[in-house]
Amino acid sequence: MAVEKLIVDHIDTWTTALQTRSTAGRGSSGKIDLYGIKKLRELILELAVRGKLVPQDPNDEPASVLLERIAAEKAELMKQGKIKKQKPLPEISEEEKPFELPVGWEWTRLINLGTWALGSGFPNVVQGNSDKEILMCKVSDMNLEGNEKFIVSTINTISKDLADEYKIKTSEPGTIIFPKIGGAIATNKRRILVQETAIDNNCLGIKPCNAISGEWFYLILSALDMSKYQSGTSIPAINQSVIGSIPIALPSLKMQEKILSYVITLMSLCDQLELHSLTSLDAHQQLVETLLTTLTDSQNADELAENWSRISEHFDTLFTTEASIDALKQTILQLAVMGKLVPQDPNDEPASELL
Structure with a gap:
């Protein structure tokens, strides 16, 4: 090749x-x-x-059919009460399209391909345990040995009961997380959760729809330079709505x-x-x-x-x-x-x- x-x-x-x-x-x-x-x-x-x-391959199923399956999957999740109804996003304008698509591909916005996974605050009282069933992932945990791609361990863990008591949200396996605040944004770290995990407020995640390849979605996120979308000078941050609106070229x-x-x-x-x-x-x-x-x-x-x-x-x-x-x-x-x-x-x- x-x-x-x-x-x-x-x-x-x-x-x-x-x-x-x-x-x-x-x-x-x-x-x-x-x-x-x-x-x-x-x-x-x-x-x-x-x-x-x-x-x-011109014989491949067009990505437009895949978009229909994604929409059906999200509709079912909303029906089950697992996700909230998503505010309709504007059509992608010609000015937003950075290149010409291959035949059979479709433009869509990033968050149309998944659902948000949001972080929680970690009070000191719930930290310090390393033997509970739910991982508690901070940005620093992304740097631990063995966590180069998948989050397999964290310094802190939490029990399901304690997470419920303190209203700490958890994210599903397959969710892809990344830093959203501070200089860590520029490191462009992407990590995949392999078990139920709570992420802190300095992280943001997206759970890709089952209709697409999770590894392909990880590749897409890895190719994005998040620092291009950050705002603020003293403490840079990335905004959900900005990231979710990024145009993505979707193949079959x-x-x-x-x-x-x-x-x-x-x-x-x-x-x-x-x-x-x-x-x-x-x-x-x-x-x-x-x-x-x-x-x-x-x-x-x-x-x-x-x-x-x-x-x-x-x-x-x-x-x-x-x-x-x-x-x-x-x-x-x-x-x-x-x-x-x-x-x-x-x-x-x-x-x-x-x-």
Whole structure:
């Protein structure tokens, strides 16, 4: 396929574009963000939501039929009292449509594809338990190990009785949640609930309709940059009505599954590129540090000059990352403190006289 060729033909571009992270991680590559691969993942998602990844099948059921099933599903939920009647949203204008749809696809607004899952306040009195049946998810819980995609654990849990007593709302498995307040919006985290979970007021969620693929809906939300829709300056926030009104290109259920399958294949390729790049970065940094140690271990000026000559021959290869340049700076400072940068003159006044 064309995208696979794009990845392979430009592998050096994807794997060598680096960016420093704001927070440290493990190992010398922990502070490095593989910017090229990150942008490649974004490109894959962008192509996926536009219907550019896989060929369209004219025999597929049109998305208009899927929209009818979604409407019927929501009508039944309203009849059962599980959701409130949704205020009709305006038709999507031509100005709102960011691209031309593939044949058989339909434009719809985001919230037409699901129902809102709202957060609750978590009083201190209900926090502190880790062995109850309902998870209590805060934005910080999205960062826990194992919660990279699915929320499988949280710091706090709550019993059903206590949740009812304090009127804490819970959300169903399959609900996709994300931060809605503060700087966390820009992290664009998306997480899927796997069991009944209460989310706090800093989170917002959408439960996709059963008529569509939950994984495809997760892909759609992952492709959205929520920070583009935030308001406020001191404390940014996203508004439900704004997010719910975002135009979404809807393919048939069969096409959703095809797109997902191909995205998984391409993301797996990105994972392999990322692993290879991080391993190479760690090995590169270890080599740099080993060679720089020969400078500080030099016994005299001649040995230092010889060791530096050996390193300088490969300067453009060795000092290509921020970490390697920082290591070089620190080595120079250490050599200065050790008095190894310039030859020592035995005729100089001894430091004892200066004291």
